[in-house]
Amino acid sequence: MKVACVGGGPAGLYLSILMKRQDPSHEITVYERNPAGSTYGWGVTYWGGLIDKLHRHDPESARAIRQNSVRWSDGVAHVRDSTTRHHGDEGFGIGRRRLLELLAERAGSLGVRVEFEHPVDAAAGPPDADLVVACDGVGSALRERHADHFGTEAVAGRNMYIWLGTTRVFDSFTFGFVETAHGWIWCYGYGFSQEHSTCIVECSPATWQGLGLHRMNEADSLALLERLFAGPLGGHRLIGRSHADGSAQWLNFRTLTNRTWHRGNLVLLGDAAHTTHYSIGAGTTLALEDAIALAGALGDTREPRGPGAARDLAPALARYERERRSALLPVQSAARYSAQWYENLPRYINLAPAHMFALLGQRHSPLLPHIPPQLYYRLDRAAGQLEPLRKLKRWLGPKIATSLHPRSPSARS
Numbered sequence: 001m002k003v004a005c006v007g008g009g010p011a012g013l014y015l016s017i018l019m020k021r022q023d024p025s026h027e028i029t030v031y032e033r034n035p036a037g038s039t040y041g042w043g044v045t046y047w048g049g050l051i052d053k054l055h056r057h058d059p060e061s062a063r064a065i066r067q068n069s070v071r072w073s074d075g076v077a078h079v080r081d082s083t084t085r086h087h088g089d090e091g092f093g094i095g096r097r098r099l100l101e102l103l104a105e106r107a108g109s110l111g112v113r114v115e116f117e118h119p120v121d122a123a124a125g126p127p128d129a130d131l132v133v134a135c136d137g138v139g140s141a142l143r144e145r146h147a148d149h150f151g152t153e154a155v156a157g158r159n160m161y162i163w164l165g166t167t168r169v170f171d172s173f174t175f176g177f178v179e180t181a182h183g184w185i186w187c188y189g190y191g192f193s194q195e196h197s198t199c200i201v202e203c204s205p206a207t208w209q210g211l212g213l214h215r216m217n218e219a220d221s222l223a224l225l226e227r228l229f230a231g232p233l234g235g236h237r238l239i240g241r242s243h244a245d246g247s248a249q250w251l252n253f254r255t256l257t258n259r260t261w262h263r264g265n266l267v268l269l270g271d272a273a274h275t276t277h278y279s280i281g282a283g284t285t286l287a288l289e290d291a292i293a294l295a296g297a298l299g300d301t302r303e304p305r306g307p308g309a310a311r312d313l314a315p316a317l318a319r320y321e322r323e324r325r326s327a328l329l330p331v332q333s334a335a336r337y338s339a340q341w342y343e344n345l346p347r348y349i350n351l352a353p354a355h356m357f358a359l360l361g362q363r364h365s366p367l368l369p370h371i372p373p374q375l376y377y378r379l380d381r382a383a384g385q386l387e388p389l390r391k392l393k394r395w396l397g398p399k400i401a402t403s404l405h406p407r408s409p410s411a412r413s
Contacts, residue, residue, distance in 0.1 A: 001026050001298075004129035006120045007136035008032025011270030011287035013103035013114075015133060017058055018295035020110040028112045031127065033119035033136075036104070040241065041096045042165040042199075043192020045281035048090050050288065057292055061106045068102060069094040070191045074172040077360065078232050080179060082353040086361065091173060091281075093192035099284070131298070131313060132266045135287075138256050140272035150268065151259025156252040157277065158343050160213075161202040163249070164222070168236035170197045175360065176232035177349060182210025184345055187229055188279070199238060200278065201225055202342060208250065218248040253277055253339070261324075262317040269294060274328060276335035279342060280364070286331065293327075294320045334364035341368070348373050 003019060005012035008030050016028045046069075054062035069092040077084045104114050122141035126132040134142040143150055166189065174189040185203035192198055208214055213221055218240045226238055240248060256275045261268045270287035297320040298313070341348070341363035348359050355377045362368055368376055 001131060002129045003028045003131045003133065004127035005030040005133045005135055005269075006126065006142055007134070007140075007270075007272070008034075008100065008104065008114065008116070009135060009137065009270060009287065010099060010103060010284055011291050012133060012135035013100065013107050014058075014061075014288050015135070015269065015291035015295055016107045016112040016114075017061060017103065017110060018291060019298065020107070020112055021058060022295065022299045024111060028107075029127070029129075030104075030107065030112060030114045031118045031120050032114065032116050034116065036116045037097060037101070039097050039100055041163060042196065042239075043093045043095050043190065044099065044198075044284040045190055046092050046094075046285050048092070050285050051092070053292065054288065057295075058106070061103060064102045064106065065094060065099065066092075068098050070193065072170070072172050072191065075175070075357070075361070076172045077175040077177070077353065077357045079177045079349070079353050079356060084353045084357045085172070086357055088173075088361070091190070093190050093198070095192045095196070096284075098193070126266060130265060133269050133294075134266060134272045135269040136272055138254060138271045138275055140268070142266060143258070143268055143272050146263055146266070149260070149263050152256065153258075154254040154256045156254050157339055158252070159202050159204055159339075160208040160250050160252060161200055161278070162221070162240075162251070163278075164199045164201060164225075165239035166197050166199045166233060166236055167195070167239070168197055168199075168233045169194065174232055175357075176229050177345075178228045179349075180207065180211060180228070183207035184349060185211070185228060186342070186345070187225075187232065189232060196239075199229075199233075201229075204343070213248070213250065216248065221248040221250075255335075261321045262314075265313055267294065267317050267320070273324075274332075276328075276332055277339040279338045280331070280335045282331055282335070286328070289327065290324055293323050296320075297323070333366065337366060337368070338363045344369070351377070 003026060005016055012030050016030050019026050019028055051062055051066050054065065071090055071092045073088060073090045075086045075088050108114055120127060122145045126142055134140050136142060143152060170189045170191045175186065177184060177186045183204055183206055185201065185207055187199050187201045189197050189199045211224065222238045222240055226233060254275065255277065258268060258273055261273050269290050271283065276282050276286065297316040300316065348356050351373055358377060359368065359373055362380060
């Protein structure tokens with residue numbers, strides 16, 4: 001089969017690896033519009049379960065990713081002058097550039113052709129291939145060419161955020177909440193190498209404008225943020241990635257959905273198909289899991305019979321879409337509630353620091369927005385000690401989530 005992956009991110013590269021491992025005779029090309037080594041962002045996060053899954057599908061790339069990652073098991077929250085530390089699950093961080101290098105090297109070693117600086121002109125149509133995979137991100141040109149068919153919608157979140165790097169190497173997943181005269185502003189920080197960490201800063205539009213961040217260039221924005229987060233940063237500097245005019249890249253997160261994920265021999269993968277709020281740190285994991293599901297579905301497709309017979313991809317693409325929509329439902333719910341928790345930060349920020357941090361860890365819960373925070377904290381503590389209450393909490397959560405946000409396998413994902 002001839003396969004064209006448009007976009008050289010984690011989803012497209014990993015799919016090319018899996019497809020080549022399934023059948024070395026596949027002719028696979030990854031088209032990436034940017035030069036090799038050029039990528040946006042800093043580090044990405046994942047959890048131990050992902051490495052186990054990657055190891056089952058391609059042990060070599062899984063080992064390389066694990067060896068190039070840093071890990072943590074604690075969470076730290078700085079609120080005003082208080083610091084709270086909680087022990088939690090083991091997490092990992094890896095530089096996005098390093099991750100792409102590892103996947104591109106592995107793909108190339110298997111015979112995948114990776115073509116950098118090769119943009120695909122959507123107006124001229126997709127590449128000539130049996131299967132075209134649109135893995136070119138949230139702004140996918142191939143998807144937009146048929147936006148009516150895919151039923152693409154993007155909903156912008158309320159808060160403003162900026163994705164930065166820092167020379168502070170965090171040894172824990174670190175939160176910093178700072179109160180200003182114009183409202184709260186906060187950051188999430190996590191290490192991804194021995195030299196750098198990611199630092200995402202977020203605030204409400206009112207705080208963003210009140211602090212004057214809407215009219216500052218990048219240099220002035222970073223200087224202000226370094227002063228505000230001097231405690232969590234330990235005096236280290238922030239690193240940005242400005243536009244050509246020097247302005248800072250403040251954004252509203254866009255939650256993207258599609259009514260369907262495939263059209264003929266064109267299929268959507270990763271952020272081209274769906275996005276989930278960055279505050280749950282699942283974007284890269286979901287992209288790689290998409291690739292695993294699509295490769296698995298295609299691997300079960302029967303070979304065409306007779307000379308010149310075409311492979312019928314429709315059943316495999318439909319199966320991939322069904323599987324991933326189902327798997328995404330709880331993640332999308334968690335992301336939606338996580339984003340809302342931060343948008344309603346004043347509801348929680350004045351609790352005792354340990355209580356606030358505990359509810360920060362519970363921000364994915366559909367119950368939390370509907371129960372007074374202090375009462376929820378007490379109930380959650382009790383549920384952690386009593387099995388009947390724990391079962392009730394597990395049962396009520398999905399029931400309330402379904403009644404508030406009815407979803408079905410055919411709903412948007």
